[in-house]
Amino acid sequence: MNIGLFGYGKMGKMIEKIAIQRNHTIVAKVDVDTREVDYTAMDTAIDFSSPEAAFNNIKSCLEHNVPVISGTTGWLKDYDKVISLCKEKNGAFIYASNFSLGVNLFFELNSYLAKMMSQLPEYRVSIEETHHLQKLDAPSGTAITLAEGIIENSDYKGWEMEKSQDQHVPIISKRIADEYGTHVVSYENLVDEIVIKHKANNREGFALGAVVAAEWLNGKKGVFTMKDVLNLG
Numbered sequence: 001m002n003i004g005l006f007g008y009g010k011m012g013k014m015i016e017k018i019a020i021q022r023n024h025t026i027v028a029k030v031d032v033d034t035r036e037v038d039y040t041a042m043d044t045a046i047d048f049s050s051p052e053a054a055f056n057n058i059k060s061c062l063e064h065n066v067p068v069i070s071g072t073t074g075w076l077k078d079y080d081k082v083i084s085l086c087k088e089k090n091g092a093f094i095y096a097s098n099f100s101l102g103v104n105l106f107f108e109l110n111s112y113l114a115k116m117m118s119q120l121p122e123y124r125v126s127i128e129e130t131h132h133l134q135k136l137d138a139p140s141g142t143a144i145t146l147a148e149g150i151i152e153n154s155d156y157k158g159w160e161m162e163k164s165q166d167q168h169v170p171i172i173s174k175r176i177a178d179e180y181g182t183h184v185v186s187y188e189n190l191v192d193e194i195v196i197k198h199k200a201n202n203r204e205g206f207a208l209g210a211v212v213a214a215e216w217l218n219g220k221k222g223v224f225t226m227k228d229v230l231n232l233g
Helices: 011-022 052-065 077-087 101-117 142-153 203-219
Strands: 002-006 025-030 045-047 066-068 092-095 124-131 158-161 168-175 184-187 193-199 223-224
Touching: 002 011, 002 052, 011 025, 011 203, 025 045, 045 052, 045 203, 052 066, 052 077, 066 203, 077 092, 077 184, 077 223, 092 203, 101 142, 101 184, 101 193, 124 142, 142 158, 142 168
Parallel strands: 002 025, 002 045, 045 066, 066 092, 092 223, 124 168, 158 168
Antiparallel strands: 124 184, 184 193
């Protein structure tokens, strides 16, 4: 495939490396200073830009009939607009808060555990996420997705940063150097604690998942998720 990259930071460069290894061609590298973009050369686009740029990048791709994958977080106030535009243009779109194949399996495990724990209200849940110092948003999109998985399968009503009300999932965000992303979901009562954890050892898993998603989306129409890509039902 001919792939256009939107955002050419550390993730964009890693995606480029993985895509070339998988015999794809990078036909555009769109970053902050880019003024002109040739959409006609693209079979698909992958967006790992910034929260400020993501919506316009995705919108432009859909308007030019380019299927687009977005792993940028922090722009979701405009998500419904993207979905409407994708349907209007008969386009193709996948958003994921995290494209790591392992994380998406972790999402499924989290939802399954939440369903079981909903029968045991004496346990209190919490989420902790740790990322590198340059991460722009907090909590991470992955942590929010984990919280949503818990809320959908329990009596919790929402999520909050740090301490929370009884019916809200607390999310604790930490930023330290040289951390690619660790997410921990804990259920604790007076006598014990149940913990599930995912730790990324490098960025390669995120990049590989994005390229795999782009390969899967090629030739399709509609709005999809990584559950579709991984056939998780």
